[in-house]
Amino acid sequence: MSEQPLSGITIVDFSTLLPGPLASLMLAEAGATVIKIERPGGEDMRFFPPRVGPASALYAMLNRGKTCVEADLKKPADRDKVLALVDRADVVIEQFRPGVMQRVGLGSDVLMARNPRLVHCSITGFGQRGPRSGEAGHDLNYMALTGLLALSCGTAEAPVLPPAQLADIGGGSFPAVINILLALFARERTGKGAVIDIAMCDAMFTFALFAHAKLAATGVLPGNGEDLLTGGSPRYRIYPASDGGLIAVGALEEKFWSALCEAVDLGPEFRDDTRDPAATVAALAARFAAYDTGHWSKVLAAADCCATPLATLEEALRDPHFMERGLFDHIVETGGHRLPATVMPIAPAFRGPGSASAPL
Template sequence: MTQQPLAGITVLDFSTLLPGPLASLMLAEAGATVIKIERPGGEDMRFFPPRAGPASALYAMLNRGKTCVELDLKDPAARERVLELVDGADVVLEQFRPGVMARLGLGPQDLAARNPRLIYCSITGFGQGGPRAPDAGHDITYMALTGLLALSYGSGEAPVLPPAQIADIGGGSFPAVMNILLALIARERSGRGAVLDIAMCDAMFTFALFAQAKLTATGRGPGNGADLLTGASPRYRIYAAGDGGLIAVGALEEKFWTALCDVVGLPEAARDDRRDPDGTGRALAAAFAAQDTAYWAPRLAAADCCAAPLATLAEAFADPHFRERGLFDFDVATGDVTLPATVVPIAPVFRGARSAKAPV
């Protein structure tokens, strides 16, 4: 096996819940040694349902292959233990509100004085500076304040929540890993560490790229469901089949749109969606409603037109494509229970053991 790219790198992870632990999991999967520092009794995620054996399934999946050390950071003896660990560490990852680590004597300046090569990464909702820096928030808060959530929430009477933790993962975990890796490369050249300020809010503007382009080019941004990728185009919508199953259509390019229209038998008069988008949408909805999902699935696949039925998570786990790609070949053990490991975007060539334990 090729040596893992982060073999020999040690990460001290003070983070909890999702953003930081997922980031350190990805580093661990690439070979880093991750020492997870938890308060006495363990972090909150240990107690989240559902349970798998002695542990929370979420905790086990996020902390596969890490070593846990429980320390009371307010205890001077525990602080000395942390400082000893810092001397041999490459990365510190923390997720407290701004200023908390500094008050404990464990801020970036404190630790850099002991270990100038240390990369210190903080993940917060709003960053280390600015008027909102001390404020509390969750995933939905960060999407709300950056304009992302306003782009597509359904009706005001029954607004729809996003199905994923976009800010936590896309604004916290992924940027943290990306910038830690960049800092490790920069350290090879300079010999110096870095202080990284990751704000989950910041990356939400990246996710609003298409809306930002419209706003800056025309002076007005798209409204709720009124942009190409949020429902304004009949080429990019979800339609109901006759049995209530749903079909996701993403036939944006002309060749895919033409193939889709041919498969569903869309009348020629309705195919020019530029002339009457709503009329085309109604015609397409009527066509899909005429047959059940089982009728459409093989025909859409054969047409290669960027349209497919909505799979449940269980159906996706059983999909031969994802199985063949080995997405579920890794597992995590907690007590006597073994679970599929969290799927992380680390190439298999860089990953290590297919089975690892979670801290207990």
């Protein structure tokens, strides 16, 4: 396309680590100009392993295509330099604890008074108000405090960590992007900016939708690993094959369940999985344990029953389907090295050039 959707939009991003930088990266991929404000010497993510030459691969992948400006916000001259940038900006993203920006003279009231069309987005763990607003926390804490982690966390003897930063990304980055775009859309009609308060904890309740529905309808909260989508059903579980590979079964609908039962030759006495779910789980586990992953890969693909072997990330990166869709075509350049860019949930028609540099 000749012009990207966010061409002409300027973002001043004070955030660090993952949630805010990923949000501004998504907006940059859609054409926004992002000016990243870092403390002298650089933000913490610059020093995170793994490294590619002198650079952090994580920092490079999160900050491709951005411009970095170092500033000590406690120094008046640096603060004035930053204010001049904000005066011309459309969006500010910040990720400090509540009150920090106010203490250095860059609170939303000050910035909005200078630039009434500004969209000011704060990302914190607990939000700008509430008894926990000043508490420290990380992704795991936000999932733990909202009840989400308790729905599927393994056993006391072998607790299981989630494989992704759900709160950082699903509670921080994605809601920030959604609400920034909504505020920019509203500004087109009203001419006024907005102050957005993103609390990473809040969206964790959205992720617990199925458990909330069950509690509301029945008064019973599913226990750890007991709900339909957390291990309580034979239709939605992970089963080991004979070679130690794992098979992810998601055959929820009756047509897929029937196709799965036929494909694995499950005995007819187990196909009504509501009668004795534990017995059905055991019977399915025995069937999957009879053959290796290669066998099941072919059988389940032919059955088209929502059951697939677990792929490693390395295998997924070589999957012809994802490669054909161009997910890994974009490149980030840093210190003379070329890395695959972070895969973005932005439609290809809206994305920019395939190669961009990370700020040094």
